[in-house]
Amino acid sequence: MTDYDPRTATGIPTEPVGSLPRPSKLQQAYGQYDAGEITRDQLEAEQDKAVKDSIERGEATGEPIISDGEQRWSSFATYAITDTLAGTGLADHLAGDGGQYFAIFADGHRRQLPRLTGGPFRYQTYAADTLKKAIGLASKPMKQAVIAPSMLALLYPLDAEVPGYPRERFEEDHSEKTSNIASSCSWGVSPRRRLSASSHSRVHNCSRRRRKSIIRSSLDGKFR
Numbered sequence: 127m128t129d130y131d132p133r134t135a136t137g138i139p140t141e142p143v144g145s146l147p148r149p150s151k152l153q154q155a156y157g158q159y160d161a162g163e164i165t166r167d168q169l170e171a172e173q174d175k176a177v178k179d180s181i182e183r184g185e186a187t188g189e190p191i192i193s194d195g196e197q198r199w200s201s202f203a204t205y206a207i208t209d210t211l212a213g214t215g216l217a218d219h220l221a222g223d224g225g226q227y228f229a230i231f232a233d234g235h236r237r238q239l240p241r242l243t244g245g246p247f248r249y250q251t252y253a254a255d256t257l258k259k260a261i262g263l264a265s266k267p268m269k270q271a272v273i274a275p276s277m278l279a280l281l282y283p284l285d286a287e288v289p290g291y292p293r294e295r296f297e298e299d300h301s302e303k304t305s306n307i308a309s310s311c312s313w314g315v316s317p318r319r320r321l322s323a324s325s326h327s328r329v330h331n332c333s334r335r336r337r338k339s340i341i342r343s344s345l346d347g348k349f350r
Contacts, residue, residue, distance in 0.1 A: 129279075133282060140191070142184065142189065142193060143193050143269050143270075143271050144193065144196060144197070144202060144265075144271050145195060145196040145201075145202060146177060146180050146193075146195030146197070146323075147313070148195075148197060149175075149176050149179065150170045151175075151176075152173065152176045152197060152326075153170055154174075154300040155168070155169050155172040155173075155335065156169065156247065158209055159209070159210060159214060160210055160212040160214045166215075167208075169209075170198075173198045174259075175196070175199045176197035176265050177194045177195065177198065177259070177260050180194055180197055181194060181197035181263050182258065182292055183263050184224065185252060185264070185265060185266055189266070190266065190267070190269045191266065191268065191269050192264060192266055192267075192268055192269075193268060193269055193271075194256065194257070194260035194268070196271070198256045198350075199256065201237065202271060202273065203228055203237065203239065203273065203277050203278075204239065204249055205251055205256075205273070206239070206249045206252070206253075206278065207238065207240060207249065207250055207278070207281075208220075208222060208250070209252075211237075212258050213240065215250070217248060217249070217250040218247070218248060219226070219241060219242065219244040219247065219248075219291075220240040220241065220243060220281070221241045221243050222240055222241075223241060224238050224241040225238050225239040225241040225242075225281065226251070226279055226280045226281075228277065239281055240281065241281075242281045242282055242283070242291075242292050242296070243288065244287070244288060244289070244290060244291050245290070245295055245296060245299060246291075246293035246295075246299045247267060247281070247296055247300055249297070253270050253271070253273070254270075256270075257270045257327055261316075272324055274320070275300065275301070275335060279300060279347045280295050281296075282329040291310070313326070
């Protein structure tokens, strides 16, 4: 099996994208950061080590396009709005309790979004921010998953209105931030390290106005 290559044996190109298991030291660092025992800089030092390890291991497999394993992210759904799953570093106008569940697993554990308490809604971290930190460590092209608008649209209550922050205003703020994602995921990198995003591919080459129109359409489909 050492000669098996899925790209030639099956004719189906394959590259991983998304999260990889976190090293135990990084898991420990996240817990210490939540407990206030280490600083953000100390957490980032462990994240840097984990990203470097993920990239080196990915390249060693012979994969043509690799990822950083999302080692710097709280989760694929919450990286834009909080530093950790426990809610440390939560963005403004969000609370860690009472949000909607977005994943319920067979073993009973659940993943929950923060609760929106007001506006304006703002991203705290963009996918391009963490990609820029990782791409200099890679010798092969990298791809980067980005959050879909429909996921963070779940921050707004389905059957209620946030006082002083109507749904329509949230949608406008949300589409503006998501449009910025599409812009930031198109910034120039060298051809051998070209960015390949796995979401928002429809909006990369559109005008800013058109990007917002596409995103608002997706939000309309979600809410209505």
